[in-house]
Amino acid sequence: MLVDVIAGARPNFMKISPILHAMQARRDAGGPLGWRLVHTGQHYDPRMSRDFFDQLGIPAPDVNLEVGSGSQAEQTAAIMVGYERLLLARRSDCCLVVGDVTSTMACAITAQKLHVPVAHVEAGIRSWDWTMPEEINRLVTDSVTNWFFTTSEHANANLRRAGIDERRIFFVGNTMIDTLLGNMPRLRAPAFVQDLGLQPGGYFVITLHRPANVDSADGLACLLQAIGEGVRGLPVMFPVHPRTAKTLRVLPGFPANIYLVDPQPYLEFNWLVKHAKGVITDSGGITEETTVMGVPCLTLRDNTERPETVELGTNELIGTTPANLKPALDRLFAGSWKQGSVPPLWDGRTGERIVAHLERLLLA
Incomplete structure (x- = not known):
């Protein structure tokens, strides 16, 4: 039996490993x-791809569609054309997609049109915010999915409300956390940690890439100013997403305690997160990692597709208004941030459960 495992963007790599x-x-x-490991090439920067494959022990892709850059429509079309050719040359027995990137949606549609069953890892999560491209990807992918592998009871409930038969929903846990727990002993400090004299608990990490936060130069400048002032002089490590870099180039300046660094490989980035006093982000996946590591997380969004990180974990939604940062950071410095707990089945064995289900489903 041949399973196509689809990856195309940085968030996918931690989930397929x-x-x-x-x-x-x-x-x-x-x-x-x-x-058959299919890399769509949606992320083609070596730091977004090769470093992750090397560090996480992911084998070289069997196929690289090499779609490269382009608008969302252009990337979707190129992935669909490339994957269709692959399936016509050799049909697989299942297309396994992960997460909510463009590659996830494009390959799921292509497979289903050729009558190849689709399994979706991280199915059912919803932000209910249709302005997010990822939310559209989730909705479309789940509408053509045969088997739903979920991370939480929230996701299970979302799928049930959509009319999905309970027998097609499999609560397995979180493969991102499998990867994190498996690599915790291997985490290592980036070189700049020693250069800057960073101490555990003595710095913050920020990641920003959502359009609402980074596409406006004035808006991004206000956010950075609020962060720089709210962290009470502590250094802030800012691995810069390519989208954010475009806006940063036109800013006249930003607080001196914010250090711009390159996007970090997996082991280095999570070392930074583990030892930070707190993380300020608009990412979804990072809120899962901070929850498991017990690190306070301030999310600059009005909604989340991972509510368990708020209800059980260390994450709080503080919105996109810069003025909300100071009172949240004041609570963190006062030692009153919630402790949090680890959600059910985030135990490092999700990959094993998924494969066991696949064997049963495909051999039935």
Whole structure:
């Protein structure tokens, strides 16, 4: 049996790693599943791709569609054309997609039109914000999915409300956390940590890439000013997303305690997060990692597709208004930030559960 495992963007790589490792372990034990790793090339910067493959022990892709840059429509079309050619040359028995990037949606549609069943890892999560491209990707992907692998009871409930048969929903946990827990002993400090004399608990990390936060130069400048003032002089490490870099180029300046650094490989970035006093972000995945590591997380969004990180974890939604930062940071400095807990099944064994289900479903 041949399973296509689809990856195309940085968030995908952490999610496929434990699935591939579990597949290899089962294969070594005589399991029935083979796989074909398909890299769409949606992220083509080496720091967004090759470094992650190397650090996470992901094998070289069997196929790279090399779609490169373009608008969302251009990337979607190029991925669909490339993946269709691949399936016509050799049909797989299942298309396994992860997360909510353009590659996820494009390959799911293409597979289903050629009658290849689709399995979606991280199915059912919803922000209910249709201005986010990722939300459209989630909705479309789940509308053509056969088997839904979920991270939380919230996702299960969303799928049930959409009329999905309970027998097609599999609550398995979070593959991102498999990767995090498996690599925790390997985390390592970036070189600039020593250069800047950073101490554990003595700095912050920020990541920003959502259009509402970074596309306006004035808006981004106000956010950075509020961060620089709110952290009480502590250094702030800012790995800069390519989208954010475009706006930063036109800013006249920003607080001196904010240090712009390159996007970090997986092991270095999570070392920074683990030892930070707090993380300020508009990412979704980082809120899951901070929850497991027990690091305070301030999310500059009005909604989240991962409500368990707020209800159970260390994350809080503080919105996109810069004035909201100071009172939240004051609570953090006062030691009154919530402790948080780890959501159910975020235990490092999600990849194994997914592969066990796939074997049963494909051999039924």
